[in-house]
Amino acid sequence: MRRGMFTAACLGLALVSTAFGRSEGGARPLTMADVLGATTASDWRTPELADLLYLDLEAGRVVIELAPAFAPAHVANIRKLARQKYWDGLAIVRVQENYVVQWGDPESGNADRARELGAAERQLPAEFTVAASAVAFTRLPDGDVYAPQVGWSNGFPVARESAADGDQAWLAHCYAAVGAGRENAADSSNGSELYVVTGHSPRHLDRNITLVGRVLTGMEVLGGLPRGRGPMGFFEDAAQRIAIRSIRLGSDVPEAERVPLQVMRTDTPAFERLVESRRNRREEWFVHPVGKVELCNVPVPVRQPPPED
């Protein structure tokens, strides 16, 4: 009987360590394809339509999920701007290799010609961090160069510090992060100028600028845009800028035109198995599984819901 309890306790540990370390009972460790193939409907969530931003370019469509839990004032302003069709006909003004794609009003610095912000706020508080206790957190156990702790919060890669250090959490500048451009003053952004990280994750920007969400689909559209040849990838010639057809909130896109998307939940055993599949790559090709993975090298999967769901 005691032996039975001991066994049960060991099994419990084994199940925990499976998630971020070893394989179960000698079974072959799972690849990411295995993990995704074994997910069920409850391993996925459907983002709120009011949290989705559809960016339409001639080159294709980009869908962003906003993160109101981390940047409530910016997200509220971005929703206002989208409802006013503020960005329609404005432009991508910057495409910098290994860094960002950025869009907004090329005339925003010119009071006479700048597009009206309408009902939107002109200036917002910096939303660089939030109280760690206010947001969900699934921790990655492998450490990080930039922050004391890293992991995921409702699908977004995040970093945080301990309660003793300040008890703050923040969105991390991983590839596909979306942020709000600002001038030198920390509180000089209003969400009308947005950027997407398209290169090696510039984590030194964390806590220096407000992140507002991440791209769910369409990174290949942004990544393939022609690079700007001016300093920092800005287009010096207005004719080279890339026109924005429209930016809409998901809730304002006609139902027939919406892309049905689901994001893998990051607070589940299935996601822990996914992380493990990236920590130790077991596809036949790999000869040296590392046993660790960097935050920004774990993709948080996005799918169109299967017909049976």
Add this chain to the structure above:
Amino acid sequence: MRRGMFTAACLGLALVSTAFGRSEGGARPLTMADVLGATTASDWRTPELADLLYLDLEAGRVVIELAPAFAPAHVANIRKLARQKYWDGLAIVRVQENYVVQWGDPESGNADRARELGAAERQLPAEFTVAASAVAFTRLPDGDVYAPQVGWSNGFPVARESAADGDQAWLAHCYAAVGAGRENAADSSNGSELYVVTGHSPRHLDRNITLVGRVLTGMEVLGGLPRGRGPMGFFEDAAQRIAIRSIRLGSDVPEAERVPLQVMRTDTPAFERLVESRRNRREEWFVHPVGKVELCNVPVPVRQPPPED
């Protein structure tokens, strides 16, 4: 007198910690622009012409520096292939968003139609690591998720382990790294199929595949190529592949057509200052200098030599 000695000892410490930590005597910490502006000719080296590979596409030119210290057999074979003009008229066969651009012979798997390798070897040993003692090493003090130690060796980002762990060093899969594609067998590469990392650094590939060098200039050419729409970014339609005009060794490029390039030395106090300028960003825009930097977020500068040199 004792006090004088104590002061001298403290100064010594201060100078050491300047390189990777604090500022000297209250002086404003340097930005990268400051550091580069203060370099002298001896802070730069000119790569050997036989270590340079010029890749010419319609979209522009890419210049790669090969790393014979890390992959001697692969580099020797790549030199043979370039001298035979092996790649001329072949193609970029894969452009995968946030991962790699890859080129070679689309018919390499078809014995009847594959291009002849001529004097080049068909198969090479895996060159995943070298003895750490055989290569230079300037250490980055900020740690790393994937390897016990990271830093630079003659301009290349590298990782290594301690003598007790195996005493090996290896090139790191940072953005702009160039590697030799292989099949499942570790020794199935020959350097005829090459790839360049164009996205967030896939460090899990370290020690799984042979890296042969890094791109010095032209990443914006590769980064802006249209993405392949097949699995893993391969072009499914042969017409979508991107033609290679030519690949030449620098020593075979007519002098008038060469790009005069210098690479910042990574074993100098100037480079230590550059790293420090990336660890603590002091440009006015930044409000939160991190005090740390990830290996792949430190650019190793490349320049055209100034007229006065």
